[in-house]
Amino acid sequence: MTMPAMQTPPQPAPPQQPLAQGTQRRRIGPLEAVGQAFSLASRNTIKLKKNPDTLVDVTFQPLLMLFMFTFLFSGAIADGDRNGYLQDLVPGLLVFCPLFLTIGTGVALCTDIQKGFFDRLRSLPIARSAPLAGMVIGDVVRYVLSIAIVLGVSTLIGFRIQTNPFEVLLAVALMIVFGLCLCWMSIFAGIMIPTPAAVPGILVCAVMPLSFGSNIFAPAETMPGWLQAWVNLNPVTLMTDVNRELLLGKGDLSSLPGALAWMAGFLVVFFPLTMRAYRRRLGN
């Protein structure tokens, strides 16, 4: 079969050069890409507005732990000093919030891919990065809301911030950055795993050792040596140390460099892996 001569159909587009001379390859500018990412991120806010109970769902877990540990276990762990235990617990639970919320990112992404919504986006003239970036940016809203809810509820039952607003803001900013770095693990899982229902199960395997193998719920000194070794290394412990300093003025910021190194590590490992998986799963 011979192809008829290549011709150009009527198009509102600018005049076309013949292919032989190499057509100008059109790209999306960075500013435009950011705008698109924000438009896509608005999807998250729409969902939250529509369905506030989705947020309750995700804050339920931290709140459950707040109540369980404060009222059920504080007697055993902290020798009856419930209020003192609560003060130490909350800064750690606030680290748990973004960590736990990253699970939802992977599930949402996997659902988008499976439902074909991702294909719809990819068939639009938008930046390649916009769909993923939109997802990540949209999550910031969830992180902030869940941190606010946990802070609010724990204040009601006796938690007291001891520091100035600047330090509190710094703590919140650090937790958001923490979430933004760790979410790439979840995004990677969301791309690699074919069914959304399987995503949380696998991510919990990473989130559990990170959250329970930390000093959020009990001091490291109370644990056996091998566990202490992990707990002292765990980024969640390091972030909890930083948070206790920034919210309670307890301790110092000596754990901050380690925490930042972990965040950078997560990015360095999972970002390229994600990009590779993204191109593979999506056939390019």
Next chain:
Amino acid sequence: MPLAIEAEGLVKRFKDTTALRDVHLAVPAGTVHGVLGPNGAGKTTAVRILATLLTPDAGRARVGGHDLLKDPVTVRRSIGLTGQYAALDEELSALENLALIGRLMKLSSGRARARAKELLGNFGLTDAMERPVKTYSGGMRRRADLAASLVGRPSVLYLDEPTTGLDPHSRNEVWDTVRGLVAQGVTVLLTTQYLEEADQLADRITVFNHGTVVAEGRPDELKRRAGGQTLQVRPTRREHVDTVAQILLGLTGHIPARDEDSGRLTVPLLDPMVMSALVQHLAEAGVAFDELGLRLPTMDETFLAITSPGGRRAPLEETLGGRPA
């Protein structure tokens, strides 16, 4: 006529299946092109390649004059895609879905909403447009999805089995929409398993099987070439059946098939001029007849003939220039 879609030698392999081998397509602007084929023929793969969602392993394609691989962004500006499965955010309403797409296509948020409402209105979804898509019926979903692919006013529209799972009423609506779009100058590439749909809508049809093009042509051409025409004669009186059989054999060189119940004789016919000779011969032999006619095969017969192994594939490939697997 300028070509809106042109593909040469497309090849796509997945792990151990070759979904497309050497596929060619040429679709003139402003026409409907049907891609017909059984399950797994490679229809969706071809559409996904042409919509820049998949990269072919070999071959090249241009849409609206722009190379798919070299300039995908420009191609995406001019295409709309309705995939085989509705591709919307189920948590959002149809209005929110379409408005989001409008925003991504650089409309202001007011204009994006207005465009979304207009399109959803055209598809009879005004009442449901504020409800989450997950509450929609299958047919409503498909219509919302079709509306979503029109937000950017595409000049080339891909419809992958757009009417699968629709009731006859909704199906007719989709057909009318397609005709309306074509009247506005949109080029439509439509895949389907319904032969009737291709017959109704398409200006030209490409038949895929096992990733290759097994036939290409206008619907009537395909029918004629696939099955050839059949000549049917039923003499009024049974005792004339043998005489008529002799005449048919003499004229066409084929022994006619007999239907013993009705006395109808059928014979494949390549040269329609035989008809007039036949009438003359019958008159000379004094044979009266109740029925005399030419029949094209139905689309279903055509489809089966083309795609079934051992069917009439070989002659087809010769006549239509398709490539053997």
